[in-house]
Amino acid sequence: MRKLSANYIFPASSPPIKNGILILDNNGKVKDLIDPGSDAGKSENIEVFNGILVPGFVNTHTHLELSHLKGKIPAGTGLPRFIHEIRRLRENDETIIRDAAATGISEMERNGIVAAGDISNTNICFPLKVNGKIKFHTFVEVFGLIPKEAKEKIKNGLKLLTLIKEKFSHPASLSPHAPYSVSRELLTEISTCIKNNPAPVTFHNQECMEEIEMFSFNTGKLKSTLEKTGLDMTKWKSPGKSSLLWMLSNLPGETKILPVHNTYTPVKDIETASKYEPHVYWTICPGANLYIEKRIPDIYTLLLYTDNITIGTDSLASNHTLSVLNELITLHKHFPDITLEKLINWGTLNGAKALNLDKETGSFETGKKPGVNLVYQLDLQNMKLTKDTKVKPLM
Numbered sequence: 001m002r003k004l005s006a007n008y009i010f011p012a013s014s015p016p017i018k019n020g021i022l023i024l025d026n027n028g029k030v031k032d033l034i035d036p037g038s039d040a041g042k043s044e045n046i047e048v049f050n051g052i053l054v055p056g057f058v059n060t061h062t063h064l065e066l067s068h069l070k071g072k073i074p075a076g077t078g079l080p081r082f083i084h085e086i087r088r089l090r091e092n093d094e095t096i097i098r099d100a101a102a103t104g105i106s107e108m109e110r111n112g113i114v115a116a117g118d119i120s121n122t123n124i125c126f127p128l129k130v131n132g133k134i135k136f137h138t139f140v141e142v143f144g145l146i147p148k149e150a151k152e153k154i155k156n157g158l159k160l161l162t163l164i165k166e167k168f169s170h171p172a173s174l175s176p177h178a179p180y181s182v183s184r185e186l187l188t189e190i191s192t193c194i195k196n197n198p199a200p201v202t203f204h205n206q207e208c209m210e211e212i213e214m215f216s217f218n219t220g221k222l223k224s225t226l227e228k229t230g231l232d233m234t235k236w237k238s239p240g241k242s243s244l245l246w247m248l249s250n251l252p253g254e255t256k257i258l259p260v261h262n263t264y265t266p267v268k269d270i271e272t273a274s275k276y277e278p279h280v281y282w283t284i285c286p287g288a289n290l291y292i293e294k295r296i297p298d299i300y301t302l303l304l305y306t307d308n309i310t311i312g313t314d315s316l317a318s319n320h321t322l323s324v325l326n327e328l329i330t331l332h333k334h335f336p337d338i339t340l341e342k343l344i345n346w347g348t349l350n351g352a353k354a355l356n357l358d359k360e361t362g363s364f365e366t367g368k369k370p371g372v373n374l375v376y377q378l379d380l381q382n383m384k385l386t387k388d389t390k391v392k393p394l395m
């Protein structure tokens, strides 16, 4: 049994406790969370830390398969160029891809991440995601704009899905890559699969202005980039609504939906989409947004409608590290009025709920085995994360 205490404990499921004591059994399961004033709080063998204790972090959006592209794509070039570079560079030797992904997993573990939603386009990283410290939900990503190829695309996606679920006994679901990279026919096929086997679904959303342009006016640099990759875009027509609302109206309403990035989501879309809650979990990846587009979503505006927010690191192709804490530090720097409690909740419990992994992870609730992180070198007086704030997993 371990008894851990710090300046504050942030359970995520309830308000922070000053000098609280977290009691865990030998397997790391939460037994109790107590007030320092209680009789139990006067017991001995308490390990006391300087900083705050928070549950293990949950990273709701990453692509381990792209870890080998770390530092290969220049920052600040915008999404259309980034997509072009990814398509040009992503093919590589399987051993190189797998080794880089393994390094990515170790980095996440060091940064206190205990659960993650990982996008897979191939089976290369499947063996890495089982039996490790991190619990994964794999999103098997499908895309294709040619309507008559929808059946073939879904067949390939289902093959990968069956492999990871049956051979690796691992939670997984199909997900469309983005509104601009799936045909209506393919989206319908994906929706049917999700309806038959309910599970969280994710997609890249409104990451660049060119996506807004493409859905509003049938034109723009994103469309021409897709054309240059060899896709026949002549028959592509805007569905007559924004990309986000088109996706939400075509995906099953009863499942968890994680739109990722949302960098350019207009207020009217946020307002309409918030009506789909509690199923919509807005996934924010500030590090990748700054890397690719040099911009991050306006969280203050988002907060007017929702705080169903989760945190993703995206891949090492578009970020310098795989650390939920670093993403929270970036958010706190740009939006200092957000409370630390909210940020911690986004990086822990909200992510666990979005991925359906909250039975075990996300909060210090009795019976869960959420991992424990010491977050230190923060500004405790003002309850702010700073550029020097660090994390150390204690379990």
Ligand SMILES: [Zn+2]
Binding pocket: 061, 062, 063, 204, 260, 314, 315
């Ligand atoms: Zn992504």
